[in-house]
Every structure is written in C-alpha cells, then in structure tokens.
Amino acid sequence: MPELPxxxxxRSGLARLLPNKIVSTVNFDWPKGFPNSQNDINAFLIGAxxxxxxxxxxxxxxxxxxxxxxxxHLKMTGxxxxxxxxxxxxxxxxxxxxxxxxxPGPRTQNNEAGEHFGAGHPSDSLVGVLPDKTTRVIIEFxxxxxxxxxxxxxxxxxxxxxxxxxxxxxFFKKVGPEPLTDEFTSKVFVHRLxxxxxxxxxxxxxxxxxxxxxxxxxxxxxxxxxxxxPATKVxxxxxxxxxxxxxxxIFVLKLxxxxxxxxxxxxxxxxxxxxxxxxxxxxxxxxxxxCPNCGTTIIKIRVAGRGTHVCPTCQKHN
DNA sequence: CACTTGACCTGTCCGC
DNA sequence: TGCGGACAGGTCAAGT
Numbered sequence: 364m365p366e367l368p369x370x371x372x373x374r375s376g377l378a379r380l381l382p383n384k385i386v387s388t389v390n391f392d393w394p395k396g397f398p399n400s401q402n403d404i405n406a407f408l409i410g411a412x413x414x415x416x417x418x419x420x421x422x423x424x425x426x427x428x429x430x431x432x433x434x435x436h437l438k439m440t441g442x443x444x445x446x447x448x449x450x451x452x453x454x455x456x457x458x459x460x461x462x463x464x465x466x467p468g469p470r471t472q473n474n475e476a477g478e479h480f481g482a483g484h485p486s487d488s489l490v491g492v493l494p495d496k497t498t499r500v501i502i503e504f505x506x507x508x509x510x511x512x513x514x515x516x517x518x519x520x521x522x523x524x525x526x527x528x529x530x531x532x533x534f535f536k537k538v539g540p541e542p543l544t545d546e547f548t549s550k551v552f553v554h555r556l557x558x559x560x561x562x563x564x565x566x567x568x569x570x571x572x573x574x575x576x577x578x579x580x581x582x583x584x585x586x587x588x589x590x591x592x593p594a595t596k597v598x599x600x601x602x603x604x605x606x607x608x609x610x611x612x613i614f615v616l617k618l619x620x621x622x623x624x625x626x627x628x629x630x631x632x633x634x635x636x637x638x639x640x641x642x643x644x645x646x647x648x649x650x651x652x653x654c655p656n657c658g659t660t661i662i663k664i665r666v667a668g669r670g671t672h673v674c675p676t677c678q679k680h681n
Numbered sequence: 682c683a684c685t686t687g688a689c690c691t692g693t694c695c696g697c
Numbered sequence: 698t699g700c701g702g703a704c705a706g707g708t709c710a711a712g713t
Contacts, residue, residue, distance in 0.1 A: 366706065395689095421707075438707050440691080497691090516690045518707065534708085562684060571708080579706055627706060628693095647706095668686070670704075 365421060365437040367542070367576025368619035369630050369638065373443055374418040376633030377510075380445045381413040381425070384504040391500040396520045397512075407431040408502075408523055420538045420575035424529060432526040435512070440497075440629040441519030444490055444511045489626065490635040515629060539574040542612055547574065549609040556597050556605060564600055565593035566667035568612065577612060580625050580640075580647045583672045585611040587646040592678040593666045599681050618643065646672040 391397045412428035425433040500512035540547045559567040588611035624638030650663035654674035
C-alpha cells in the first residue's frame with residue numbers, strides 16, 4: 364500500500380479539499396480499526412472544523428478545531444476518498460452510530476451517482492459508487508460532502524486523540540527521519556544503518572526506525588538505482604554505495620510524488636484517482652521484463668520476507 | 682539487543 | 698468450474 368509518496372499525495376489532496384469543512388455526522392462500525400467511543404466522537408469530532416492535514420512517515424494527521432486529531436494509517440489497502448456530491452445510494456447507509464449496511468453491488472468505472480470531485484477520464488478512477496463493501500468509516504460534512512475510509516483488508520486504522528498526545532504514540536517516538544527533509548543527510552543515513560549492520564540492506568531501509576516512508580516498491584526501485592543486491596548485508600555494502608542509495612531513495616520518492624504515487628492495485632488519491640509511478644518503475648513488478656539499464660531479464664526473489672525485484676546483472680552481491 | 686517470522690484480513694490468481 | 702495454496706504495497710508481537 365501506500366508508502367510515503369502515496370500518503371503524501373493523499374495529504375496534499377485532502378489539504379486542498381478539507382480545510383474549513385465542518386463535521387456533521389460520522390458513520391462507523393469498526394471497533395478494531397476505529398476504536399473511539401461514540402461519546403468521544405460526539406464531543407470532539409461532530410461540529411469540529413478541519414484546520415489542517417499533516418503527514419509523518421506513512422501516517423496521516425487530520426487536525427481539528429477541538430485540539431483533537433484524526434490519526435490514520437492506510438496500511439496495505441486503505442483509501443481516503445473525498446466525494447463532493449451526495450451519492451444516490453447513501454440511503455443504504457443508516458444513521459450515525461448504527462451498523463453500515465453492506466452494498467453488494469459491483470464496483471463500476473463510470474456512473475452518475477457518486478461522482479468524484481475533479482474526476483477526469485473514467486480510467487483514472489478505481490473507485491465506483493461509494494459506499495461500497497470496503498467502506499469502513501464515513502465522515503460527512505455540513506455541506507453534504509463526505510470523506511470515505513475504505514479498506515479491503517482491514518489492516519488500516521484511524522483514531523481520534525488529543526493533538527498534543529500524537530507525538531507520544533510509540534510509533535512516532537521510534538520512527539526515523541523524514542527522507543525529504545534537510546535532516547536526512549547521507550551522513551545521518553549511513554549512521555542510522557550502522558545499527559542494522561547484520562540485516563539485509565532491504566530489511567534495513569524498510570525499517571521505519573531507520574528512515575520513515577520507504578516500503579516495498581521504493582526499496583526495490585532505489586536499490587536497483589544504487590546497483591545494490593537487496594540481500595546484501597548492510598555491513599557488506601561499501602559506504603560509497605550507501606551514499607548513492609541515499610540519493611536514489613530521495614530521487615524515487617520525489618519522482619513518485621510528481622507522478623501522484625504508484626497504483627499497483629488498490630491505491631487511489633483523495634479524489635479516487637490512480638497514480639502513475641508504475642509506468643516509470645524500473646524493476647518493481649517487472650519480473651520477466653528486460654532491465655532498462657542492461658537488458659537482462661529481471662527476476663523476482665524473496666528478501667526480508669517480501670517479494671523482491673532484482674536485475675541479476677546490475678545488482679550483484681559485493 | 683539484533684534479527685526473523687508469523688499474524689492481522691480479504692481478495693485474486695494460478696495450478697491441479 | 699471448483700478447490701487449495703501462495704501472494705499482495707505495512708507493522709507488530711512473539712520467537713530465535
């Protein structure tokens with residue numbers, strides 16, 4: 364799912380769409396993914412104005428005028444989709460606090476109901492009529508626009524908490540530097556990797572305590588760019604190559620943000636549209652295709668428990 | 682402590 | 698066509 368570029372694309376979309384909206388109703392029935400009590404929702408979310416949208420690592424933070432924040436992780440298949448127009452099928456959803464009625468209808472690519480704000484060509488969109496069977500939470504605003512939290516696999520979560528307590532979450536206390544800020548120098552990167560010297564380089568850059576935001580796609584892409592085999596132990600990678608890797612991580616993350624992220628399967632932005640980084644991917648999901656650098660057939664192997672794409676010619680162990 | 686593996690879920694794809 | 702197993706972008710807890 365969403366890695367840093369995808370979450371950042373959702374963040375920038377929501378930052379254009381949500382500020383000054385006022386929450387009118389919240390429809391949720393997902394104790395595991397959204398564990399807040401109805402009392403909390405009534406006290407700190409209903410009637411709140413949206414004041415800003417932030418991102419840290421792969422986590423989205425929606426700040427409210429009540430000094431509370433909606434903290435949201437999309438994990439593998441989560442989507443936050445804003446819809447300006449009231450979908451016709453919204454009557455299938457019951458009122459505040461009661462169970463969400465499943466909509467058994469198939470997803471459609473083009474429809475008059477549930478038109479997405481700013482939607483372009485239908486092929487840009489992955490979501491059909493909302494709510495659908497993956498919809499877990501609906502936040503409705505006073506102007507009748509809605510924010511849908513969809514998540515097929517239910518690994519994602521959102522919770523409402525006091526803004527001041529957000530940095531105290533265990534994850535935020537441990538997470539590493541943001542790769543697209545000045546604090547992420549090659550010196551910092553190499554230094555933080557020293558802690559992981561006996562793990563594979565791929566496992567190390569996937570570790571969110573080393574740096575924030577890299578997932579499986581950009582791990583494979585950046586390691587290809589730096590010509591490092593993903594299964595190489597950190598201690599065996601020359602510092603000169605780690606410095607190239609530092610550059611490549613920043614390069615692929617920035618490029619992907621420009622392309623609106625990667626839609627491998629489920630990912631869509633805040634307007635329900637796909638991202639196009641996959642058209643530029645050099646190795647990820649390109650097994651059996653030629654390496655763009657040398658033409659060797661790209662292979663798929665397993666490293667750090669994850670599917671891993673490698674050019675066996677360009678990326679050799681040292 | 683460092684590091685790896687399985688679990689969390691639902692859906693899809695592939696081989697038999 | 699049906700069924701079982703492997704796999705899918707992330708993170709944690711529990712294991713070695």
